[in-house]
Amino acid sequence: MAPGGVKVIRRNGKVTGFDQSKIAIALTKAFLAVEGGQAAASARVRETVQALTAQVVAALTRHLSGGGTVHIEDIQDQVELALMRAGEHKVARSYVIYRAARASERAAEAAKSEAQLPAGPAINVKFDDGSLHALDVARIQRVVTEAADGLTGISVEEVVSSALRDLYDGIPEAELSQAVTLAARARIEKEPNYTYVSARLLMDGLRHEALKFLRMSETRPTFEEMKAIYPDYFREYIHRAIELELLDPKLALFDLDTLGKALLADRDAKFDYLGLQTLYDRYFIHSNKTRFELPQAFFMRVAMGLAMNEIDRETRAIEFYTLLSSFDFMSSTPTLFNSGTPRPQLSSCYLTQVPDDLHGIFGAIHDNAMLSKFAGGLGNDWTPVRGMGGWIKGTNGKSNGVVPFLKVANDTCVAVNQGGKRKGALCAYLETWHRDIEEFLELRKNTGDDRRRTHDMNTANWVPDLFMKRVMEDGPWTLFSPDETPDLHELVGEAFEKKYVEYEKLAEEGRLKNTKRIQALGLWRKMLSMLFETGHPWITFKDPCNLRSPQQHVGVVHSSNLCTEITLNTKANQEIAVCNLGSVNLPAHITAEGKLDKAKLERTITTAMRMLDNVIEYNYYSVPTARNSNLRHRPVGLGVMGFNDALYKLRLPYESDRAISFADYSMEAISYYALKASADLAIERGAYSSFKGSLWDQGILPIDSIRLVAEARGDRYLQQDTQASGAFDWDSLRTQIKTSGIRNSNTMAIAPTATIANITGVSQSIEPTYQNLYVKSNLSGEFTVVNEYLVNDLKALDLWDEVMAHDLKYYDGSVQKIDRVPEELKAIYKCAFEIDPKRLVDAGSRRQKWIDQAQSLNLYMAQPSGKKLDELYKHAWLSGLKTTYYLRTMGATHTEKTTITDTRLNKVGNATTSGTAAKAVAAPVPVDTTDYSATDVGSAKVCSILDPDCEACQ
Structure with a gap:
């Protein structure tokens, strides 16, 4: 049903209520016109x-939950599109012809009577105070002209x-602003x-909302007029927010006049529509749903918090603000x-x-709830919990294993939803020798x-190297309950292998009771089968995470985190590992000449590392450990984020050797400057307290620790490159770190960056482009996303036109089947499912050698088979990756178009918006687990790549 308050603007300007039954009638008449009288029955x-009526209503009213207007022509456009998408081409053609005929009739009638018609009624706007004012068309023209400033291809x-077509007499002020914004957005x-025009028009409404709340202006300042108001607004905003x-x-102790004058109002124009709408919906400070925090105040507020404990707070706050608002980090x-x-809680x-x-x-589950409450x-790590059948001394009974407790953890995660800002998010890890691993795979x-x-939380396998060796050799594998083998989880490498073999002998002798012998290859096949069918558990590798950990002298890495990029020590009841993240915008550091701007990158990272280090003292901790x-x-x-955008600027296809070399070189640069910045901070502030005995203390940097694996x-069993470019003085940096220490035990991790990449308008993390044109769903709604780099290249060749846009839609954002597109562009603009997934691993391997933690590495496979999955994940292990993240698969029968409006458009396959891969897949088509001879699987699998409920996309 349409939300209450939605109205329809007729062609004569009259406003009527929205009645979806009329849409159903129009659709039925269209079928009758083609199929005759029997169609109605x-x-x-x-x-x-x-079904089509529901789609049309959803498309028209998706952004009108609080009421609004739609034009009759928009309704008919959606009916036409719905018929096309449903494959009802004859009916759609008949409907198009009918509309054209009626339009001609109306034009003829209008021409006859034009001389006799009186002037149309004046449109009045209802202001927020209830007063009516004549529509100021000149202001609308001025605001749109400002929004188009500096942009090409825009028709003011x-x-x-x-926008004027969609107005009616008595339209509320807020609806007027929305109508102008939507008029631009429809053309993206x-x-x-x-x-960018849409974002700037959206800003017009945001300025009015904020200034009205602060009682600062009775008018609606334009973009140019706001520049003079920003400093005074900022001071009022801070005081009012503290009052509320x-x-x-403590923010009031800053010199607010100095900070207000430092705000760069022009940077409000940097946002694209998705970025600004995301900030508005989820990030800006609000009171009773009224947002009164504007973008530059938002960035300065964040910067002030991070500078809270600095000696020269104002100078550092401005430094941090300048970096954030530039989108460079x-x-x-x-x-x-x-x-x-x-x-x-940062x-x-x-x-x-x-x-x-x-x-x-239950103490751990309580900790989950408290940490999740504040957006963590x-x-x-569930491996220490005894397996099913394990003896319980206190009751002389048997354990039900890990799974029932995981169910409780899952439901707690759902219940504590981070204040409505995003859903609670959890990943459970279990080591592959655990007695309950087979049931864990099916969660x-x-x-x-x-x-x-557990339909809501994520799961991951914590895989020791010995298991992978047994898989390679088709050897046996024994499952143990950790109450009988408590030290296995604490051991890695040769020590783990030696102890594991000892326990196997004890099991054979009957001295361990709760064990099970299986074939390693059989378990591996089940792991891949479940990964394919449900998207979980992800596959992460215990030994490289530990053997390359700088902190192995003080503890063990027992698991990774929610998104598989963090590898830190934990210890039950003593240490909960915490990591503070931020990402460099890589394309912002590519020069016009197509080179990595190392000087700018060093400046960005030096400031960014200081900001990240400042989080640690300033942070609110809901759990003492x-x-x-x-x-x-x-x-x-x-x-890092925007990796694929950087490749576009460099004109490099994602799977090319040069792109993989760039992944290597760019990550080496980031690694060098991050370690140098942390080492310099150690000189200023002191090394972290557990530095002595670490790999850093021994002069072993990430590039050096590969030899330990x-x-x-x-x-x-290791095929990882260990070469350096020669462009950086690693020897001097090793000496500095050994001599003066380093400020942070770990310095680098590549997170998914989905939402902050949206804010800054770049591609996510290290991801290949999903599609060159699609509609993205997230918690802020649905947004058309077009690959600007591709469009600009096509414009330069005079190939961008309405037909090309239509072809991109038809081919799901792919250019590979569009004959007019040159082969060079087809190579550069391959989409995620068109890239060899092994090349994603190769690039990841090159990055991993420079990173002291890990990376959220999604893998894409268009037509999966058991053999392909087997080869891909063995390749990941052999290439030295520490972890992998989602497996995105798409079957050969995938045909959904990017313009479908019922939220299926962004789904990798038959996904729903449930937010869980288990619910988001079709009936399973099992991977062939006998000979790995399966070819095309035939139907799409795994969770939506852009599921609005999926934590990876937030």
């Missing part, structure tokens, strides 16, 4: 009309005339620059949410270990006992 037609007249897919207990009173979502607020990730006792288990993503299945299913751990080790995670595995 057809069950197929009735069901089709019902077209936007204004389209034809001209990407309209996304939304910001920390962006802090993580929790930092943006909470910096400067009364509870500044950390992104928490890793916990669950102990093997009832108090400890969680990774839980996300749709079938079976639902009490032993998290605070203790963070202050002791001081880990941070500097990452090679020594443990043997060269046969």
Whole structure:
């Protein structure tokens, strides 16, 4: 049903209520015109009309939940599109012809009577105070003209005339602003620059909302007029937010006049529509849903929080603000949410270990709830909990294993939804030798006992190297319960292998009771089968995470985090690992000549590392063990985003050798400058307290620690490049770190960056482009996304036109089947599912050698088979990756178009918007687990790539 308050503007300007039954009638008449009288009685037609009506209503009213208007022409456009998407081409053609005929009739009638018609009624606008004022067309023209400033391909007249068409007498002021914004937004897919126009028009409404709340202006200042108002607004905003207990009173101690004058109002024009709408919906400070925080105040508020403990607070706040507002670097979502607020929980990730006792288990679940409440993503290590059938001394009974507790953790995660800003998010890890591993693999299945299913949280395998060796050699594998083998989880490399073999002998002798012998290859096949069918558990590798950990002298990495990029030590009841994230905008550091701007990159990273280090003291810790751990080790995670955009600027196809070399070189640069910045901070502030004995203390940097994995595995099982470019003085940096220490135990991790990449308008993380034209869904709604680089290249060749836009839609955003597109562009603009997934691993391997933590590496496979999955994940292990993330698969029958309006358009396959891969897949088509001879699977699998409920996309 349409939301209440939605009205329809007729062609004569009259406004009527929205009646979806009229849409159903129009659709039925269209079928009758083609199929005759029997169509009305057809069950197929009735069901089709019902479904199409729902699609049309959803498309028209998706952004009108609070009321608004739609034009009759827009309704008919959506009916036409719905018929086309449903494959009802004859009916659609008849409908188009009918519309054209009626339009001609109306034009003829208008021409006859034009001389006799009186002037149309004047349009009045209802202001917020209820008063009526004549529509100020000149202001609309001025605002749209300002919004189009500096942009090509924009027709101000077209936007204004389209907006005026949708107005009616007595239209509320807020609806007027929305109508102008939507008029521009509707044109994004034809001209990407309209996304910036839409954002700037959206800003017009945001300025009015904020200034009205602060009682600062009775008028609506334009973009240019706001420049003079920003400093005074900023001062009022800070004081009012403190008064409402939304910001920390300490912010009032800053020199607000100095900070206000430092605001760069022009940077409000940098946003695209998706970025600004996302900030408005989820990040800006609000009171009773009224947002009164504008973009530059938002960035300064974050910067002030991060500079709170600096000696020269104003200077540092301006430095941090300037970096954030430039989009050259962006802090993580929790930092943006909470910096400067009364509870500044700024950390992104928490890793916990669950102990093997009832108090400890529920204590860990309580910690999950408290950490999740303030926007932390969680990774839980469940391996210490005894397996099913394990003896319980206190009751002389048998354990039900890990799974029932995982169900409780899952439901807690759902219940604590981070204040409505985003859903609670958790990933549970289990080591591959655990007695319950087989049931753990099935947690996300749709079938079976639902009490032993976790449909909402993520799961991941924690895989030791010995298991992979047994898989390669088709050897046996023994499952143990950790209450009988408590030290296995604490051991890695040769020590783990030696102890594991000892336990196998004890099991053979009957001295261990709760064990099971299986074939390693059989378990591996089931792991891949479940990964394909449900998207989980992800595959992460225990030994490289530990053998390359700088902190192996003080503890063990027992799991990764929510998104598989954090690899920090944990210890039950003592240490909850915490990581603070932020990402460098890589394309912002590519020069016009197509080179990496190393000088700018060094400046960006030097400031960014200081900001990340500042989080540690300033951070609010809802759990004491998290605070203790963070202050002791001081880990941070500097990452990168916009990698594919950087390749576009360099004119490099993603799977080319040169692109993989760039992944290597750019990550070496980031690694060098991050370590140098942390080492310089150590000179200024002191090394982190557990530095002595670390790999850093021994002069072993990330590039050096690869040999530790090679020594443990043997060269046969490691194929990772260890070359450096020669462009950086690594020897001097090693000497400095050994001599003066380093400020942070860990410095780098590549996170998914989905939302902050949206804010800055670049491609996510290290991801290949999903599609060159699609509609993106997230918690802020649906947004047309067009690859600007592709469009600009096509414009330069005079190939961008309405036909090309249509072809991109038809081919799901792919250019590979469009004959007019040159082969060079086809290579550069391959989409994610058109790239060899092994090349994604190759690029990841090159990055991994420079990173002291890990990376969120999604893998894409268009037509998966058991053999392909087997080869891909073995290649990932052999290439030295520490972790992998989502497996995105798409079957051969995938045909959905990017313009479908029922939210299926962005789904990888038959996904729903449930937010869980277990619910988001079609009925499973099993991977062939006998000979890996399967070819095309035939139907799409795994969760939506852009599911609005999926934490990876937030």
